Amino acid sequence: MQSSTLVSALCLMLCALGTWARESCSESLTLMPLPSQQVAAHFSFRCHKSVGEHSNTFSVFPRTIARIVDLTQVQQFTAQLTRGRWKKMWGVPMLPDGTQLQAPVGALLEAEFSQRELADAQWRLLVHALGGLMCASFNTLENGYAMPAAGSGRLVSGSMGREAVCTENLTPWVKLLPCGAKAGLAQLLDPRTLFSTSYHSMYVLFRPRAPVMCCCLQVSIGFSG
Numbered sequence: 001m002q003s004s005t006l007v008s009a010l011c012l013m014l015c016a017l018g019t020w021a022r023e024s025c026s027e028s029l030t031l032m033p034l035p036s037q038q039v040a041a042h043f044s045f046r047c048h049k050s051v052g053e054h055s056n057t058f059s060v061f062p063r064t065i066a067r068i069v070d071l072t073q074v075q076q077f078t079a080q081l082t083r084g085r086w087k088k089m090w091g092v093p094m095l096p097d098g099t100q101l102q103a104p105v106g107a108l109l110e111a112e113f114s115q116r117e118l119a120d121a122q123w124r125l126l127v128h129a130l131g132g133l134m135c136a137s138f139n140t141l142e143n144g145y146a147m148p149a150a151g152s153g154r155l156v157s158g159s160m161g162r163e164a165v166c167t168e169n170l171t172p173w174v175k176l177l178p179c180g181a182k183a184g185l186a187q188l189l190d191p192r193t194l195f196s197t198s199y200h201s202m203y204v205l206f207r208p209r210a211p212v213m214c215c216c217l218q219v220s221i222g223f224s225g
Contacts, residue, residue, distance in 0.1 A: 022050035025060040025178050027185045032096070036089045040101060043185055045177055050212050062176040064133060065206060072126040073118070075153065076207050077111040079130050079138065080104075083165040084199035103201045107163035109138055112155050119146065119154035127158070134204070135168045165200070167191045173202055 030042040049061035058066065068074070086093045086102040093102035111126055113119040124142050131139035141158030149155045170191055174181045181187055194200055 023058070023060045024048045029185050029188070030095055030097075030099075034090045036087075036091075038090065040090070040095075042095055042099060042101065043189065044099075045186070047178070048209075048212055060178040064176065065204070068126070068129045068133070069206060071129060072122045073113065073115075074122065074126055074206070075112040075114055076205075077109065077126065077130075078203060078205050079134060079136075080108040080201060080203035081134065081136055081163060081165045081169050082106065082108070082199075082201035083195075084197070086199055090199075101201070103203070104159055104161070106159060106161040106165075107136055107138060107141070108157075108159045109141055109144070110155070110157040112149050112153060114151070114153045116148070116152050116154045119156060123156045130204075133172060135172055137163055165202075166195060170194065170202065173204070176204070 025045065025047045027046070028044045030044070032040045032042070034040055047061045049058070049066070080103050082103040082105055085105060094100055109127065109130065111123060113122050123144055123146075127138045127141050127144075131137060137160060138158075140160060144156040144158035146154055146156045170189070174186055174189065177184075177186050179186070181189060
């Protein structure tokens with residue numbers, strides 16, 4: 001009990017520090033009954049950080065994500081790992097707020113870069129960085145599919161349907177959270193329960209909101225209930 005109280009106190013201190021450094025982190029859990037008498041659970045963790053005076057100070061925003069963004073100069077990206085397929089018997093794969101629950105099987109990476117002539121090199125840096133971060137085979141997606149984006153930018157994407165999704169992927173994902181799995185909703189992400197479900201998907205989204213960096217860490221899980 002004392003250990004749990006200490007961890008909670010530390011998390012509150014982190015949140016206080018985050019406010020001073022213009023950082024914030026919020027979490028939510030949505031449970032949606034399915035027509036098949038099952039339940040879809042959606043865990044959402046959102047971290048925000050202002051870019052400015054304290055941009056080199058990190059308390060709740062994952063420093064690793066900021067480093068990858070700085071290294072690759074990526075404008076935004078979605079890195080997703082999914083096992084199983086969303087079944088028709090579960091109904092529409094969408095939460096009441098419009099959040100999509102369905103994703104392609106395996107590994108999916110989509111990114112946008114601002115300079116078309118540098119996009120290929122920056123994409124290669126990104127796939128290797130995220131591959132190491134999430135213990136996944138994103139590095140095999142070096143030759144992504146590219147298309148023009150707004151202005152002089154470029155959109156690049158790649159996918160691999162045979163990526164095995166397991167505890168090795170969940171562990172580094174949880175470490176991106178301010179308190180890991182020691183406090184908050186992340187304590188409910190039991191690997192044995194998670195990986196025994198018919199469908200589960202975890203993803204990291206980076207979306208800039210000038211002048212704020214926003215990193216959204218989200219998990220979507222379907223399980224019998």
